[in-house]
Amino acid sequence: MGTLKFTVLYLILLLSSKVTSNVGEWQSATATYTKEIDGSIITEGACGYGDLHKISYGKYSAGLSTMLFNKGSTCGACFEIRCVDHILWCLQGSPSVILTATDFCPPNYGLSADYGGWCNFPKEHFEMSKAAFSEIAELRADIVPIQYKRVNCERAGRLRFTMSGSSHFYQALITNVGLDGEVVAVKVKGSKTGWIPMARNWGQIWQCNVNLTGQPLSFEVTTSNGKALTSYNVAPANWQFGQTYEGKQFK
Template sequence: MAPARVIEVVFLTVVGCALAVNADNAPVEWQKAHATFYGGADASGTMGGACGYGNLYTTGYGTRTAALSTVLFNDGQACGQCYKIACDSKSTESMWCKPGATVTVTATNLCPPNHALPNDNGGWCNPPRPHFDMAQPAWEKIGVYKGGIIPVMYQRVPCVKQGGVRFTINGHDYFNLVLVTNVAAIGSIKSMDVKSSDAANWMSMPHNWGANWHSLANLTGKMLSFRLTNTDGQTLVFNNIVPNGWKFGQTFTSKLQFN
């Protein structure tokens, strides 16, 4: 009887582990929200934004972007994340839906709250509402223009990017502000470190705003390496990505990318 009990215990352990793995790898469930649009038919009004990506055409984000309500934006921690969105055709508010259509957008901006208006009548981005104020071309993939606001279902999905992660350095001596763009996979960064060519150790870079991280060290003109950890916990080291003699305002493109 003893061997049989051992086999039973092993079997149950294996099944338990398999269930745990399946639970961890389960697809993200669709969640409910609402969506409006802004920025005009060419999305020119979406440039800039609270993530700091600037010209969304030249930085590769294009017109499939969205400003997130406060609860989703999470003080900029969601910058760069990607969301698959569909109009909720099963909702009682679905008269302006395009059934079966979906669109994937990147978080590039904050939709600020308007506490002067009710949450369900103009204060669409007020906490605790999840809401997407999408670039108009993206919104019109799933909604009829006349509707203005539609019920949606959304889920976070991996971001697909061409090429490597990019770093743009702004600021001045003793204040280096580094914008991180073109991040694939989860799309957002959890932590960032820098090391200059004349230093032995990495220095932590605090999150400043949006997709920007800063250092208060004098790094001007020095060869720099960056270490990024994304929100999913994957770490990449970009050795000597910034050459000696760099200038503020320059962008440096790596050959490394998250997966």
């Protein structure tokens, strides 16, 4: 009887789900968890973040299905998630947890959407860290119905810019972004250049084909809510690839 009830609820979720990125609106989806050794997601993933513990995303992080991932634009966004409508698997009181989008959950069309193909298009699904999942549901559950909503990200410290690439192929990974956390546009400025629009390489790694070595660098970062933040002289003239520098923070 419990299995039948879960199946019916799950089908209702599939039929009623809608894609939205509006902060504050509860939407229906499903969730599973990864079985990392320490209960966290520590792999690099599809957002380019590297070791998630170093940027404080490790324990409270999730991979998103295609519908939610939005080609990497959603990387860094924060979601509040709660398990709902399953008396067997959801923890009493439906506690919620706040996660950061750090990875892509790829579809598996060799499996049905009901049994294993959780991230098949057009499903909305979160592949959570084990530690975060255990705060809303029983770990014995393979998959649970959830509700989620976009929330502002509470970040300690400032925006971080990690340099990579080469002299003529400059890249910057942007992390620890406050407010809605979703970066949609970036510009960089050297002491010898004007403002240069950067293109998304993948995830939250941004690029431009300009030689910026030997110049102090400034950045303008715009999030999906339309707010732009300019940080001047983030990196000194002797900045190095592989190093991380801090700018201002959204408030």
